[in-house]
Amino acid sequence: MAEEERKLSIDPATNEMIAKARVDGASIAFDRAEKMKPCPIGQEGSCCRMCSMGPCRVPAARNRDETPEEKARRTGVCGATAETIVARNFTRMIAAGSAAHSDHARKVVEAFLLTAEGKAPGFIIKDEQKLLALALDFGVEIGNRTNEAIAIDIGKLAMQEFGQQNGELRLTRRAPLKRRELWRKLEVAPRGIDREVVESMHRTHMGVDQDYRSLLAQSMRTALADGWGGSMIATELQDIMFGTPAPVFSQINLGVLKADEVNVIIHGHEPALAEMLAVAAQDPELIDYAKSKGAKGINLAGMCCTANEILMRHGLPIAGNFLQQELAIVTGALEALVVDVQCIMQGIQDVAECYHTKIITTDPRAHITGAMHIDFDEHHAPETAGKILRAAIDNFPNRGKNVRIPDVKTDLIAGFSHETINYLQGGLFRASYRPLNENIINGRIRGVAGVVGCNNARVTHDDVHVRLVRELIKNDVLVLQTGCSAMACAKAGLMLPEAAAEAGPGLRSVCEALGIPPVLHMGSCVDNARILIAATAMVKDGGLGDDLSDLPVAGAAPEWMSEKALSIGQYFVGSGVYTVFGVNWPTTGSREVTDYLFKEYEAVYGGMWGFESDPIRMAKLMIDHIDKKRKLLGLDKARERVLFDMEMRRSMEAV
Amino acid sequence: MNEKAENACAGSTVPVLGETFEPGKPEGKADGRWRQKLGTRAEEMKYLETAERYWYSKDWPGSEKRKKPA
Ligand code: SF4
Numbered sequence: 094m095a096e097e098e099r100k101l102s103i104d105p106a107t108n109e110m111i112a113k114a115r116v117d118g119a120s121i122a123f124d125r126a127e128k129m130k131p132c133p134i135g136q137e138g139s140c141c142r143m144c145s146m147g148p149c150r151v152p153a154a155r156n157r158d159e160t161p162e163e164k165a166r167r168t169g170v171c172g173a174t175a176e177t178i179v180a181r182n183f184t185r186m187i188a189a190g191s192a193a194h195s196d197h198a199r200k201v202v203e204a205f206l207l208t209a210e211g212k213a214p215g216f217i218i219k220d221e222q223k224l225l226a227l228a229l230d231f232g233v234e235i236g237n238r239t240n241e242a243i244a245i246d247i248g249k250l251a252m253q254e255f256g257q258q259n260g261e262l263r264l265t266r267r268a269p270l271k272r273r274e275l276w277r278k279l280e281v282a283p284r285g286i287d288r289e290v291v292e293s294m295h296r297t298h299m300g301v302d303q304d305y306r307s308l309l310a311q312s313m314r315t316a317l318a319d320g321w322g323g324s325m326i327a328t329e330l331q332d333i334m335f336g337t338p339a340p341v342f343s344q345i346n347l348g349v350l351k352a353d354e355v356n357v358i359i360h361g362h363e364p365a366l367a368e369m370l371a372v373a374a375q376d377p378e379l380i381d382y383a384k385s386k387g388a389k390g391i392n393l394a395g396m397c398c399t400a401n402e403i404l405m406r407h408g409l410p411i412a413g414n415f416l417q418q419e420l421a422i423v424t425g426a427l428e429a430l431v432v433d434v435q436c437i438m439q440g441i442q443d444v445a446e447c448y449h450t451k452i453i454t455t456d457p458r459a460h461i462t463g464a465m466h467i468d469f470d471e472h473h474a475p476e477t478a479g480k481i482l483r484a485a486i487d488n489f490p491n492r493g494k495n496v497r498i499p500d501v502k503t504d505l506i507a508g509f510s511h512e513t514i515n516y517l518q519g520g521l522f523r524a525s526y527r528p529l530n531e532n533i534i535n536g537r538i539r540g541v542a543g544v545v546g547c548n549n550a551r552v553t554h555d556d557v558h559v560r561l562v563r564e565l566i567k568n569d570v571l572v573l574q575t576g577c578s579a580m581a582c583a584k585a586g587l588m589l590p591e592a593a594a595e596a597g598p599g600l601r602s603v604c605e606a607l608g609i610p611p612v613l614h615m616g617s618c619v620d621n622a623r624i625l626i627a628a629t630a631m632v633k634d635g636g637l638g639d640d641l642s643d644l645p646v647a648g649a650a651p652e653w654m655s656e657k658a659l660s661i662g663q664y665f666v667g668s669g670v671y672t673v674f675g676v677n678w679p680t681t682g683s684r685e686v687t688d689y690l691f692k693e694y695e696a697v698y699g700g701m702w703g704f705e706s707d708p709i710r711m712a713k714l715m716i717d718h719i720d721k722k723r724k725l726l727g728l729d730k731a732r733e734r735v736l737f738d739m740e741m742r743r744s745m746e747a748v
Numbered sequence: 749m750n751e752k753a754e755n756a757c758a759g760s761t762v763p764v765l766g767e768t769f770e771p772g773k774p775e776g777k778a779d780g781r782w783r784q785k786l787g788t789r790a791e792e793m794k795y796l797e798t799a800e801r802y803w804y805s806k807d808w809p810g811s812e813k814r815k816k817p818a
Contacts, residue, residue, distance in 0.1 A: 222783065222792040229796065229804055235789075267803055270812050339781050515799055516782050524799035632812075633802035639812055 102416070102554035104584055106347040106499035110420035113497055119447040121419045122440060126550035131677070138179040139167075139682030144299040146170040151178060153682050173303065179683040180305035181297040183659075184312040186679065188293035190660030191315045193435055194619055195255070195286045195323025196458075197363055198330075202251045204365050204471045205330045209244035213471040215369055215478075218244055219336045223512075227329055231263055244333070251326050257285030262322045264329075268625075269632045271640040272669060276317065279697065281310055281667065283318035290315055305686050313667045313698075320664030325622035331402070335368050338405035338508040338616060345583045347417065348502030349410035350426050354392040355383045357485045358412050358421055361433035362617065364402035366455055366469045366478065367395065370431070371407055373478035379486070386489045391482060396421065397436050398576060398617035404507050405616050414555075414577035414584075415654075416548040422450045425496040429485035433469070434459045436547070436655060449491040453481055505588040507614035509573075511626045517607055526627075526634040529571075533645060534636055534728060537599030539569040540719030541631075543624045543665070545578050546650030546658045549676045555581035557651035557675050557708045562587060564712035566611040569597035570719065573627065576618045578652070587612040621661050624648075625668060638726060642669030642699025645722040647715035651675035651708060666690075666700040671718045673703035673711050 101123045102108050114121045134140045134152045142148035149169030153159065159167075167175045207213035218224055218240045224247070228235050233246040254262055261282045265273060276282040283289050293315045296302035302311065332338075350356045357374070359367045373379060374393040383391050394412040395403050403409040412421050415436055421427050422444045430441060433456045442463045445452050452464040455477075460466060465484065469477050518528040532538045542565050548554055558581035562572050566587070574582060586592060593604035596611040604611050615623045628641050637644050648665045650658045653674050665672045680686045694701035705711040723729050786792050801808040 220783065221789065222786055222795065225789070225792055226796055226800065226804065235793075337783055339783060512800075513782070519799075521782075521785055521795065521799075524795075526802075630802050633808075 100553045100556070103556045103559060104346070104417075104501075104554060106413070106501035107417055107420060107554055109497075109499045109501075110347065110417075110423045114420065114423045114444075117423065117447055117495065119419070119423055119444045120440065121423070121444065122416060122438060122550045123554075125440070131551070134682075136677055136679065137682035138182040138679045139175060141169050141173060141178040141181065143181065143297070144171070149173070149178070151175045151682065153684070171300065175683045176305040176685050177303045177308070179680045179686045180308040180312075183680050183686070184293050184297050184308050184315070186656040187312045187316050187660045187663050188290050188297075190656035190658065191286075191319035191323065192290045193657050194319045194327065194660065195290070197434065197619060198286075198323040198327035199252075199255055200363060201327045201330045201334075201365070202248055205244065205334060206248035206252070207471050208334055209241045209248055211241070213474060215372065215475045216334055216365070216471065218333060220333050223329065223332045223337050227333065230267065248330075251330065254322060254326060255286045256288075258288055259284055262286070262318060264325045265317070265321045267325075267629060268321060268668070269629055269640050272642075275640075275698070276667075279310065281314040281317060283314050283322055286318045286322045289318040305683070306689065309686070309689065313663060316660045316663035317667050319660045320622060320625055320668065324619040325625070327619040328616070328622045331364055332510070335364060335402075336406050337512050338510040339513050340506055341405065341408040341508040342504065342506055343404050343408040343410050344502045345411040345413070345505055345580060346502040347413055347421060347424060347499045349392075349394050349412055350421070350424055350498045351389075351392045352426060352496065352498055353389045355386070355388045355390070355482075355486050355489045356392050356394070356427050357429045357431060357482065358394050358396050358427060359399050359403070359431045359433075360396035360418055361437055361456075362398045362435040362619075363433045363456070364399060364406075365471060365474070366431070366433060367399045367403045368406075369474045369478035370481065371403055371409060373475065373482050376479070379479065379482050382483065383486045383489065386486055388486070388489050391486070398619075399433065401507075401576065401579065401614075401617040401620070405510070405614070405620075406508075408507075410502075411580060411583070414548055414580035416550060416554045419444045422448055424498050425449075425493060426498050428488040428492070429453055429481070431455060431481055431485075432459070432461075435657070437461070448495075449488060449493060451484060451488050453484060455481070503584050503586050505583040505614070506590070506610060507579075507583075507588065509609075509613035509615050511615075511623045511630065514613070514627060515630065517609065526630045530631055530634050530636050532599070532603050536728065537569070537603050538571050539597075539599070539716070540645035540647070540723065541571045541573060541628070542646065542715055542719075543573045543575075543621070543648040543670070544582075544651065545575045545618070545621055545624075545648070545661065546653040547577050547655055548581070549652045549654040552652055552676055552706070555584065555652075557706075557711075558582060559585045559587070560708035561649060561651050561711050562612055563595060564709055565715065566592075566596040566600060568712070568716050569600040570716065571600060571603075572612045573615050573624050574612060575615050575620050575624070578650070579614045579616075581652075582612050583614065588614055618657060618661065621665075625665075628668075628670070640669055640699065643722065643726065644669075645719040645726070645728070646670060647718045648672040649674070649711060649715060651711060662702065666694060666702055667698050669699040671695075671700055671703060671715070673705055673714055675704070675706045675708070675711060677706075678704040
């Protein structure tokens, strides 16, 4: 009974569609999560299946300290300790996350090179200035050369970052000098993206690296190869091809679907196909074709991070975040769910079979049994986009009568790239991070938090994100967001300037002066690299220390679920940021490993991990950390003085 | 502007900031597209050296003035 009463989502559109799915008999993740409980041994990282003498399960004692004898017994057949097993599993998760972001980046570099060579019809070098910035980063000659010639050189060098064997990834040069020195000293400066992932897989193979500190150092190098490598390359080259995001107005939630139009949702992570679909959806010929089938037009919306990409650059509406992907089909009004890579539930195919929706896979790396596949090839992008939309239009007459689109959607403003945040603080002639730093120093803004990550069917959908972010802004913490977390807060109305009314007085004052929301949408998951850059700009501007670990900032992924999120968290920690995760934590099978990550890491990296499932307590951990950093920077003096004055006043009144 | 004081998180009081943006709601796609204001390549390079001086200006020591570069 109690299980049934667990609130599944705070979002009314989601709850309405969960109820409809149950009536329609469609199997959705919310219900599967109730039936399929997580394996407690796997969840704490204590199961090793690295060889066929296992799997070996070495679960930790529950709710009590174990004796030394019990601890000694917790080994696999090969003698691997719980520490080694837990650290190996953690490292492999990070390797997978780093690989996902980086393989996305590799595809972007390939498309970028094809664009520069004029072999990708429909794609252009859109943002010359960002191209020039990358040319400076990569040491490419600018002079009077054409954008295409510069882009070819950048693309070739970017591609080398994957296969490089020694040295350091080029974009790590953007990090604060002190941070780079620390990475070198600790021997975690990433050498080459692929090398770090492969080495992690090797070192976690049976019988290789069997010291948890050593394994975790390699996991750090692999994560840094993601944040300051793969993810950053993806973000930067996507900006050059599709434009650097600037403020843009849009709407979010299932209510963006239209009853009288052909609805197409593009879901996944890579923006190239979505960009082409956005263009094709405006094609008068295709619109006429849609009309010939009885629809009034073509309505393209996004989901998950592909949605964030096209929202940030074109203001295209978002139909929902990760846990809403099956529910979009349940509306009965979706002609096609077009998917590329990452975070795509196989369950969508099963749900689609209850309705008329076509699942169209488009990436040769990601097929789904039973789904239609239309291969997306940059050489023929406009034709492929047209073919996909025609398939969706052809499906419109198959729409049944069981249609219900929730009347729920929220306005939002997105597009806060690092470049835009910089510009908004001074305009073309005085762009700077100085106003932000000054407002942190004078105490209007207490600090900055990055709140990112996924949804997770084990917790109430969107609830942890929204309550955490509300608590942070109430306490004058400016919040930067990406991914599904950003979508959760956008649905709650926190990405509108009016949301400043919910912020503490200092933050509200700054938001009202600039006309910005207290919660800034910075993009997709690979765009967490934008948060690294924004934080680095704060350091380099001055007045807040000389390393990222000096800043009054903290990070969180309150509803995380993917291995990518773990990689993101690890590269934030390795960059010096205290980072708190919710839901559950995958190393609790070893107290030593967990203590190392949660306590000792701070002395090593200046940043460490934290865990808390309750959003209010999570906010407190983050605010306490921000206050600790403010104190170390000497920014707490004013507070002590004022408190003393108030105390004085009270005692005077008492006399 | 700046008539009222507010409590800052640090416990001190700071003046309330005045609005610096133009009133009204954004309409249409063109709003917010500030990057189009950068015209020539020379202007773009100049902007990188000034606005993005943290990485692209040789004269910006910021918080990282060092005798020996890292
Ligand atoms: S590597 Fe060791 S702990 Fe892992 S499954 Fe094989 S024997 Fe068991």
